Amino acid sequence: xxxxxxxxxMESNEEEPxxxxxxxxxxxxxxxxxxxxxxxxxxxxxxIHGLTSNVNNRMASLAxxxxxxxxxxxxxxxxxxxxxxxYCILRDENSGYALNFGKGTSLLVxx
Amino acid sequence: xxxxxxxxxxxxxxxxxxxxxxxxQDMNHEYMSWYRQDPGMGLRLIHxxxxxxxxxxxxxxxxxxxxxxTTEDFPLRLLSAAPSQTSVYFCASSRGQNxxxxxxxxxxxxxxx
Numbered sequence: 529x530x531x532x533x534x535x536x537x538m539e540s541n542e543e544e545p546x547x548x549x550x551x552x553x554x555x556x557x558x559x560x561x562x563x564x565x566x567x568x569x570x571x572x573x574x575x576i577h578g579l580t581s582n583v584n585n586r587m588a589s590l591a592x593x594x595x596x597x598x599x600x601x602x603x604x605x606x607x608x609x610x611x612x613x614x615y616c617i618l619r620d621e622n623s624g625y626a627l628n629f630g631k632g633t634s635l636l637v638x639x
Numbered sequence: 640x641x642x643x644x645x646x647x648x649x650x651x652x653x654x655x656x657x658x659x660x661x662x663x664q665d666m667n668h669e670y671m672s673w674y675r676q677d678p679g680m681g682l683r684l685i686h687x688x689x690x691x692x693x694x695x696x697x698x699x700x701x702x703x704x705x706x707x708x709t710t711e712d713f714p715l716r717l718l719s720a721a722p723s724q725t726s727v728y729f730c731a732s733s734r735g736q737n738x739x740x741x742x743x744x745x746x747x748x749x750x751x752x
Binding site (some may be wrong): 558559560562564570571572573574577579610613615620627628629630631632 | 672674680681682683684687697698729731737738740741742743744745746
């Protein structure tokens with residue numbers, strides 16, 4: 529399975545943009561890039577996903593490198609409620625759906 | 640509009656006891672999976688299923704059994720609980736396509752003494 533690498537932790541000030549990086553140098557052509565986040569004491573929740581083009585939704589934006597070997601989740605204005613662990617995973621039908629999340633990036637947002 | 644429902648929310652077992660963690664989804668999703676999360680750790684895949692009658696092992700399957708007799712349900716069985724299985728367990732489901740998001744339950748917190 530293609531793997532992802534994320535920093536263990538990041539810190540941001542409230543109301544500033546946050547760029548959360550993810551490296552996936554062994555990504556295959558059919559892998560979708562998914563991002564999830566997990567708030568304290570809750571189950572993970574879906575944030576955004578993409579294949580090749582940049583994507584926007586009400587929660588965040590996903591910027592995908594042209595060679596697809598890395599991606600960045602962008603929170604445009606961080607709030608205290610965005611403090612969570614963010615997971616970047618690759619999803620490919622050919623991998624048999626063995627989706628391993630890893631440790632993700634713990635985002636701290638300070639007032 | 641229940642989504643993914645996990646029961647129970649909390650459970651305490653003694654070593655050697657057995658139990659089943661229940662997971663049900665009402666979205667007609669083909670894919671279902673079980674994860675465990677230990678303190679300060681990420682999610683580790685235990686077992687998953689791509690449809691009724693089909694299951695496969697994930698990263699940490701030892702000590703757990705699963706079956707998928709219906710599309711809606713994917714129970715996780717602990718045959719002989721061990722303290723090492725103390726963890727928070729999450730069930731997830733999605734449509735089969737790789738561009739479909741995963742939907743997670745709220746988790747079951749299991750303590751084995």
